[in-house]
Amino acid sequence: MLPIAAASAGAAVQSTVPVLASLNLAETLQFYTRHLGFAPLLEMDNYLILQRDGCELHFWPCNERHIAENTSCYVRANTGVLHADFAARGLQVAPPIIQPWGMKEMYVIDPHGNLLKFGEPA
Numbered sequence: 001m002l003p004i005a006a007a008s009a010g011a012a013v014q015s016t017v018p019v020l021a022s023l024n025l026a027e028t029l030q031f032y033t034r035h036l037g038f039a040p041l042l043e044m045d046n047y048l049i050l051q052r053d054g055c056e057l058h059f060w061p062c063n064e065r066h067i068a069e070n071t072s073c074y075v076r077a078n079t080g081v082l083h084a085d086f087a088a089r090g091l092q093v094a095p096p097i098i099q100p101w102g103m104k105e106m107y108v109i110d111p112h113g114n115l116l117k118f119g120e121p122a
Contacts (some may be wrong), residue, residue, distance in 0.1 A: 018073035021062035022048065023112040028059050031111050036092040053077075069113030077118045079106045098122045 022028040025034035025048045038050035038057065047060040055075055062068060068106040083106055086093050096106040096118075105119040 005029070015056075017056050017058055019058040019062075020073065020114045021068040021112065022059040023062060023065060023068065025059060025061055026063060027111055032057070035086060035089050036116075037085055037089065058115055065113060068110075070117035071113070072117060074079075074117045074119060077120060079118050080105050080119055082106065082118055 025043075025045075028042060029043065029048060029050070032050050036052065039054040040048070041051050042049040043098070047062055050057050050059070053107065055057040055077075055113070057073070083093065083095055091108070093106060093108055096104045098104050099119075099122075102122050104122045105117055108116045108118070110116065
């Protein structure tokens with residue numbers, strides 16, 4: 001099992017922020033707000049920032065689908081709560097499963113191919 005350390009105020013590294021490819025920023029905004037419960041922090045013609053519960057995701061416009069289809073990010077989360085929330089929002093997603101590496105995980109692929117892995121220690 002992986003230890004999860006809390007970030008201290010004096011920590012040099014406090015968080016990571018994935019920057020994912022979007023084939024259409026308006027579609028990305030709609031999917032993440034409607035189905036995943038994220039809220040916009042910044043909307044520009046060439047950049048989008050979304051957040052939910054302290055998790056921040058950034059998106060840049062990209063015309064090459066293979067880039068998004070070969071990208072993923074890992075989000076530490078309460079997978080049971082998220083699964084229920086996503087289902088209530090109309091997203092069809094498989095329930096979380098316990099992986100051999102000791103994490104309970106659930107996967108979502110966005111409309112452009114980015115893989116979001118939501119996980120927590122089992």
